[in-house]
Amino acid sequence: MPAVTGHGHDGAQDHGQGHHGHDHGDPSAMRPVAEHAAAVAALLAPMPAETVPLAAARGRVLADDLVSPHALPPFANSAMDGYAVRSADLAGAPAELPVAADIPAGRTDGPPLAPGTAHRIMTGAAMPDGADAVVQVEWTDAGTEQVRVDRAVGAGQNVRGAGEDVTPGQVVLTAGTLLGPAQIGLAAAVGAGTLAVRRRPRVLVLSTGSELVAPGEPLRHGQIHESNGPMLTAAVDDAGARGELLRFVPDDVEQFTRTLDEALAARSDDPVDLVLTSGGVSAGAYEVVKDAFSGRGVTFSKVAMQPGMPQGVGHHRGPAGDVAVVTLPGNPVSSLVSFEVFVRPVLRRVLGHPQPERPRVRARVAEALTSPAGRRQFRRGRIDAVAGTVAPVGAAGSHLLAALAHADCLFVVDEDVTRVEAGESVEVWLLDG
């Protein structure tokens, strides 16, 4: 059992937000982080595909390879404003050619080019049959009836060939692509008015605690403002899923279960994929989440980590059917760290992200630090990418939310490490990446 050294330190980190918990125990009896992570990962299957308009696709993940039905460009076209010509006609340039047609971009009925003539052509306009090059207007007198061309051009010059960018049937974006501006531009260019993307998992966020008061409401002595609900809902949305905050309820098992079941039933048309709770999972006398779910499909464990020891995973089997459940500890720092370790990668994986994890780098710690034996420690930090260093923000087992809000990374101290010297290298998870 790690020594409890006083408030705000090792023993104190899995409580907070006024929730109940114990953060001590025999590490050898604890569940390894990887084992709990696997149990959470097993809860959710990859999301099915749904079709959305292109304008709604930003930030979504492509469910199927996108195949272009046509070439891009779809037809040979001019790369310049100028004159479509047969290059052979200009072999003896300078030369004069009659201008037989005018081809603005978008003209769909451009006539073929007769030998010894030119067509005035704009950038992007289809090359007329018979032409093999474009002379840019700057090399001419810009005539509209007759044009004087000063220089010869080679075959193919200033012509974009059909299919130079994309060939018909080409896979232009693969399943798992995150759709940003450039990908949406490419999808539009190959004519996709809609895209098949993975459905965003729906996550119901519920926090518990009789001491909780909604932000914006006044506090009485003994009460605190509820922060986990808004925080975890934002974290769910940030991961690309759909978070919905269900108003927190007091520490009452019957009220908790009824509220949850009513909420699930009310959403049966667009069912909830995951219930995410915080608090009420520890060893205190009033542990509403644990009492509501224990022995009914949810397994509660002490996980060998710091912070975030009390964790639960399983299914709630209610009147509205089975729903996956992950229970996070009540302390806000523990809760968000646990979300990062267990929940976010799973949400992103079922969304189809090829890289569900946060970007990971290695950096040297700026100061020596300690970690409990047998537990994986997740420290909050600020990285200096230029120096290649990471500085801890807040104490190891800290419940300090202000420090968390100023961190830009987590870093990991492995289970078998109890002390890291300044300058030693650690794995860093970049939260802004």
Add this chain to the structure above:
Amino acid sequence: MPAVTGHGHDGAQDHGQGHHGHDHGDPSAMRPVAEHAAAVAALLAPMPAETVPLAAARGRVLADDLVSPHALPPFANSAMDGYAVRSADLAGAPAELPVAADIPAGRTDGPPLAPGTAHRIMTGAAMPDGADAVVQVEWTDAGTEQVRVDRAVGAGQNVRGAGEDVTPGQVVLTAGTLLGPAQIGLAAAVGAGTLAVRRRPRVLVLSTGSELVAPGEPLRHGQIHESNGPMLTAAVDDAGARGELLRFVPDDVEQFTRTLDEALAARSDDPVDLVLTSGGVSAGAYEVVKDAFSGRGVTFSKVAMQPGMPQGVGHHRGPAGDVAVVTLPGNPVSSLVSFEVFVRPVLRRVLGHPQPERPRVRARVAEALTSPAGRRQFRRGRIDAVAGTVAPVGAAGSHLLAALAHADCLFVVDEDVTRVEAGESVEVWLLDG
């Protein structure tokens, strides 16, 4: 004048999407990139603040410092489930103490602790007056009438002091903070039900070209699918602003102006901050954007860059009032690169981001490449952060949208550099950061 080497190369990059343009000229007569960027930056003032509910604040930028009106924790509370005691009473532990009260979290009327007694207390519950420490339940027999305590505790042990995290009046988040899950959690914890954030600029995106067909519609010969509109709208949203795509119009000045003025008038309750056009800005015979805006408040220039030479900036003075205008070239690659260089940093700056620019790093180019004299070249690339190298994707002046969609960075070749050898260092802008 740089040599035109053929289709798809140097001379061809500012056209495309079927739009019109010239990408050649005397670099010494061109507008420097920095000068055009300054003109775009001068268009928009910092956005005013607006108040939004906490649940709508994710991804927004805080407009004012957030001050906590109270301490966090607001009161001294227990960090453990256990027994609140006077540490002096346990000096001779083991000891037996009568349990005089039960203090669950959220109890607002906990009585003071009489000497020689204990109160059963849950994590997060307010410490009773007179108590100075908590004994965790594991060090006791967990009695409810009488408790046997096995070990002594020091004063302050397992107690979180009021204000340990935040003191009253403390600035917990500064103006300019991007609000993610942790920041929203902290704001909630200090009781903020709403937050003052910068209003998101409203951007109307308009592309032009008679050859354009909406994605999802069939193409006739000479037509292409409109890609800039969806792409730029997504890019605006990605920057944190509000993009709205106005259906593109044919190359007709009167129709263009009427469509724009009607759209601006229809939005006068929530006015448009910026009109962003693509295409129609070059030297061809049909340049609707240039013809509509020239001499009426918008300045068109050749900017010394590749791609993206034809640029415009200014104001449209229509019946609905003045509105800022930026005109981008029509080629999708030029258009998105121009957006990155000129528009995105300005949108983020007026949104209050302390770091409006993309993250910039240096990396060694994987292969030798050339760049036109006197123009700043923006290449699309893929970075290998581990190796510290960047590989170009697509040719320098490429109109290839497929290549753009597979790039994860831009990199910069300065105006006075015409050749970069493999292994030389360049500035890289990370697009995924």
